Amino acid sequence: MARPQQAPSAPPLPMRDxxxxxxxWLPEGDWPDMISFMSANYPAVTEAQWRERMARGDVVDGKxxxxxxxxxxxxGARIWYYRELAHETPIPFQEEVLHQDEHIxxxxKPHFLPTIPSGRFVKETLLVRVRQKLGIEDLVPIHRLDxxxxxxxxxxxxxxSRGDYQSLFQKRLVQKEYEALAGPLPGREFPFVYRSRMVEGDKFFTMKEAPGEPNSETMIDVIEQRGEHMLYRxxxxTGRQHQLRVHLSSLGIPIVNDVFYPVALPCKQDDVSAPLKLLAKAIGFPDPLSGEWRHFESRRSL
Known part of the structure; x- marks a missing residue:
């Protein structure tokens, strides 16, 4: 099955919403026509839907x-098209643009909103919403949040300038600060550093700890007590997938409302009643162009 990709060159179709x-790219194969190929390789879209999209001019070649x-x-030909979903559940929370200049x-981002299109979300993603709001087609996330x-x-x-800003993360020059709500850790002196080796988990899209040289590191401090929980900074x-969730879970204090750790629970689908109590609160870095220190802080709280 052919795999859709995002192209580096200017596409022949404009941004839409x-x-x-x-x-x-059309792979090796012998197909009588394009509708036969598209229907066979993209079974989630019916032949009638492909015919409708083609009739609208929403499927074009490289020219x-x-x-x-x-x-x-x-x-070997390149075919362009819009990814569409028959139904996409609205995410009832709004993002806020905090800063915009000629480079970044x-x-x-609110809870439950994916950063980029994937799976059952296309328009209800941060990237598409911000593109639509600002009218910037060449908008690319330099990093992502779950x-x-x-x-x-x-x-x-x-x-x-994209490469200059991306290199900040590659060189670990970005200081990220999170807040999380979880259970207490009696007997610990704060702050302390937790290290472990993280590898892919046994279930899709999860991680786990394993013996060996640590490849993940988190500094943990306490901000305040909130009832039976503690608010941690x-x-x-390091930037391993699900790092903070795995580290706190391994310490015996999984983040409140975490449905992945320590045990992956059944998918909650469109239930947005219990957000994960994890917030990317602040981010700072030396600007690669001006050299000045840049600092941004979320207006959200847990």
Whole structure:
């Protein structure tokens, strides 16, 4: 099955409602026409739906020429199209743009909103919402947050300087500060550093700890007590997937409302009644262009 991708060059289809077109390269194969190929390789979209999209001119080749159902299949050709979902559940929480200049956009993401299109979310994602709100087609997240996590996300809006800002994360020059609500840790002196080796978990999209040289590190401090829970301040020195969730769970204090750790629970689908109590509260870095220290802070709280 052909896999859709995001292209580095300018697409022949414009951004529409914040959604930029996807593309695919036609692989080796012998198909009588394009409708046969698309229907067989993308079974989630019916043949009738593909015919409708083609009739609207929403499926084109690399030169922008509309692809018709009976168009000849040409191996190696690039086909552009919009990813569409028949039904997409609205996320009832709003993002906030905190900063915008000619190079970056800083956005405060709510819980439950995915950072980028994936699976059953396209328009209800931070990237598409901000593209639509600001009208910036060439908007790319420099880093990401889990759908369940709220807080700061930095986007690049300038291809010329994008690599400079991406390198900050690669070189670990970015200081990230999180807040999390979890159980108490009696007998510990704060702050302290927790290290472990993290590897892919046994279930899809989860992580776990394993013996061996540590590859993840988090500094943990206490901010205040809130009833039976404590509000923690976390500084991840590495950026492993689900690092903070795994570390607190391993310490015996899983983050409140975490449905992945310590045990992955059944998917809650569209239930937004119990957000994960994890917030990307602040982010700071030396600006790669000016050299000045940049600092941004979320306006959200747990």
């Amino acid at each position: 914040g959604v930029t077109p996807s593309y695919l 922008g020429v509309p692809v018709q159902p009976g168009s000849r299949y040409v191996r 956009v800083v956005v405060d 759908r369940e996590t709220a807080g700061l996300v930095i986007f690049s809006c300038n291809a010329a 976390l500084w991840p020195h």
